Amino acid sequence: MNHTDIHPLSGGLALSVPTNAHIDATLHTAPLAPQLYLPLVDYSRTVLQPNVTLGQSVLAGQSVARGIIAPSSGTITAYIEHSWPHPSNTQVPTLVLQSDGQDRFIPIDHVHPLERIEAAAVHGLGGAGFSTAAKIRKACEFGRPTLVVNAVECEPGIACDDALMQQQPRAVLEACRSLIELLGVYSAQFAIEDDKQLALNALQACEPEQYAVDIVTLPVIYPSGAEAPLIQRLTGIALEYDQRAADVGVVCLNVATVLSIHNALQGRPAVDRIVSITTQDLHHSINIRTRFGTPVNALMTFAASINPAIATALQQNSSTITVGGPLSGFQKTLDTSPILATTNALLVGPADPVPTPSACIRCAECTVACPVNLLPQELYTAAVTEDIDTANRYLLDVCVLCGCCDLVCPADIPLTSWFRFAKDAKRQRQQEQTAATLARARSDNHNERETRRAQEKAEADAARRAQAAQRKESAADIKAAIARAKNRRPRS
Amino acid sequence: MNDWLLILVSAVFVNNFVLVQFLGLCPFMGVSNRISSALGLGVATTFVLTLAASLSYLLNQYVLQPLSVEYLRIVGFIFIIAVVVQFTELMMRRRSPLLHQVLGLYLPLITTNCAVLAVALLTTQQDNTLFSAMWQGFGAAVGFTLVLVLFAAMRERLDRTDVPKPFQGAAIAFITAGTLSLAFMGFAGMT
Amino acid sequence: MLWLALASLTVLCLAIGTAFAKLDRANNAEEILINSINDYLPQTQCAQCNYPGCRPYAEAIAKGEADVNQCPPGGEATIHALAKLLGRDALPLDTAYGERKAPQVALIDENVCIGCTLCIPACPVDAIVGSAKLMHTVIASDCTGCELCIAPCPVDCISLVPKQHEVSAWQHPAPGTVHRKES
């Protein structure tokens, strides 16, 4: 069952969830919220134009902007600036959909499967949020790619994939097979960690060999959920700083994404996802299938009604929650910001106090812990002095922001926050540089045009002056002619 | 064989021109803020020194001593060094204009670099052959370049440290150079 | 004997001097240098460094006539980059040439503009669109905020507004600074 040998991962940490934690694997479904909020922002945070008007009634699955579909049928009631689950705490233009409760779906009847996936607006549910159709199209260009179904949980405390596999193992395997046929590959490598025993048993019960899926169990090392470390463990290839998985012919898709692809091929648009809600001390966790656009506070009240532990945690700290996992999540005020494809988990309850950092003693513990072979203390020094060139030399782009270096740092330095700051500073500098080169090109041809125009004007003036000079002589002749005429004709 | 090695080790470590004999300090302080410029100046100085050492040896052996005009020694050596430096500057302007711009004043300054003149004078005083004069010049230059590049790497790291305001820049560089020469005293009395 | 030595030395000097003069033909070293300096300048063409544009300023730096700290829009980043490139020490920005302002964009007040097309050639990066007796407007994404269009406008309808960033320009702030380098 496990014939592919696992390559060692240099670095990473063996994190452990508290042993007496009980993960409630039953898949609850959140009630359809009366108002759904749809932020019109794509993966790279550029604002999109809506292609629906106010008051227009839409069906579930109908496109409201490029790559964004309505999660339920209803009427578009407002187009306002509204908060969204992002560390920037900024407001983005958002469509407000008043759901009419009938949940009528628009039929997806495109012939070509890729167009179906695109119509169903399937996004990566693993936490990164790539558009899946683009990923698959790029992989197909590569000829026969290796398909990896990533069922490894991103971080401890998140159990949405685990619950999905325990509840719907057969659906998951069928989804894998339909994806295998779509990509034209022979088999899929189903990566799962060996501490997910219940899910493994559920999958084994449905004989995965029939679906050409070979299950690869990996010993638990965080962050195998991230694409680069997982590919290194399964194939031994360490992605270079400018390579993505598709460049080495690997399609790495989260197990929930594979299921939503399968639904899209059957004609059901991707309108919901499983959100794992966990208490901050990781002792209690429940999984709820939620429609996109559901406000977080509505989801929280529903979760509190199901699980008393979540309710008590909510009372202790009802103002802020952590969106995302315990390591890469960010603090957010509990408000009506909607659930999106990238919100895979919510942490409830009082956060741990952040220790004050002290000076870095260059002990290189973080170098040992880094799963993608970087030197975090050199990146840290470059980030602190905002020296983007040195950060590039130490391969800042390869950092997957997993947080391992934070955990082992003896000086409690928030290394990952520094790397996020450095990545954003670098992205902003690149934008400035492209704008500068464009401005330079425009100014070069501006100057060239102005000089050419000035030249032409000068030549035109010279020509006119020459004519004027000729006319002057002709003026003398005219005057002479007038004089002749005058003295020939006596005054009458 | 091992006396060539001995000359090299003594020129690079034991009586290093910069940190033990304190010669050639102004380019050492001036150009050592970036490794690439330090390496550039180091290579240029090595080329100049080796050529200057051998040419001055020839000048001394076949012109000054026969004509017994040893007192013209300083003028002659400076003339040779100036010629070689001007030649290096031309080559560098052609090969890498950026490095030439970065070195800027410090390239012609090699002419007045006391280490270069010291090497020329020292090699001609001791009784050695042409090759040993060139080898001593080369050793001195390698010592100069080694220490210059090491110091440039340290200063680049110093740029990123939180040095108190009054000590930033040249002050902390001088303190570091002092500690470095303290370390080099360990080699005292080796050969 | 002394005269002989001195005479031979001077002859040698003249010979070597002419040889080097021939060797030192102009080459495109200057060109490479000016381009590498120009790459670091912000290309706002705002002429605050009292050179008519970024490229003339780069030529002045290459010739050594101008210092590296005369470019307010570039600010500290440009000064440090140029100082590092040219091996000169990074002087603080010389505020005689102007302060470093937050990115700003020109805005034409549409009820005042009379369509006189005087600002269009004045804009160094052709960011103003319009023709005679018709409404003019500034392309916000192209405008570098260089303020050169304000003077020629007879009716003073152009004002400078801060560049409003969409959400994509948001950046993670630096965490609590520990022993940040005292600037």
Added chain:
Amino acid sequence: MSGALTHNRLGVKRLKTSTIMSSVMLALIPGSILMVYWLGPGVLMNLTVSVLVAVACEALCLRCRQRAITPMIADGSIVLAAWLLALCLPPAFPFGPLIVGTLAMCVLGKHLYGGLGQNLFNPAMVGYAVLLVSFPTAMTTWTQPGELTAFNDTANWGSWWALKWHGVSSLGGSWDAITQATPLDHLRSLERQSLIVDVDALHSPPWRALSLAWLAGGLYLLVRGIIRWHIPVAMLVAAALTHLAYRFFFPEYSLPLLPALFYGALMLGAFFIATDPVTAPSSVRSRLCYGAGIGVLSMVIRTSSNYPEGVAFAVLLMNATTPLLDRWFVLDKRL
């Protein structure tokens, strides 16, 4: 910590800076006790004065830089440096120069570079080098083990105290019988006169036991994971190889390998001084190169320069190469 949860909730075994420093001090205790027992209370005086002056100086420096004082001193980095400096000094070392050395270590070695984590040179070695260069005689007069060391004899303490304040001359002529060069000096002078060396006479117990104590402390640190094996192993191997090379090329050096490794400060240097994380390089290959460099240089300086012990200079020299090593071996794990 940028994530919401700290390490202990996720089961990550992690040291804090203060635990690193305190466990290194713990590992220093056996050797220090042995040293005080063999060489007299002078070492204890050195230790206490040096630590007190260092802590006071650090507080003053942090005060000038308006930085919080207590967390800095609590992590014990300056106490450890002062302790190491005191261990390298002879017991009869007077207080005046000791205070000068500690101030040099604290200000010149650490705070001028911006405090913990940013100094280029190992502070203890900067202090030692400054003392060695400015007070050469006081630094090289070591008392004979066993002399004047009886703790119970109060007269002893009086004479130590007088010795400390007024220097060697205060005790009149008889003093020379007491002070005697370290075995290494003794050995070197014999070798210079190329006499056949009678090794057993030199094999006096305290020096060998002292090095064994440092070795024990070092192994404890390795097992606890406070330091990584790259630097000490590379250093000791390189030192041994250089020693053998010396014996091969210059037959008159007849000191066998083991005593050569166990005399002097090689063990103390390998496990406690060279492994200071701040001034050592950070990637694997550059650490091996750094350790080997220290090993070779300390052996070369010990045998053929006029200083008896080369570890201090070797560490300072290799600290100078650390920035360059870090740049060359940029991403050795990936390349």
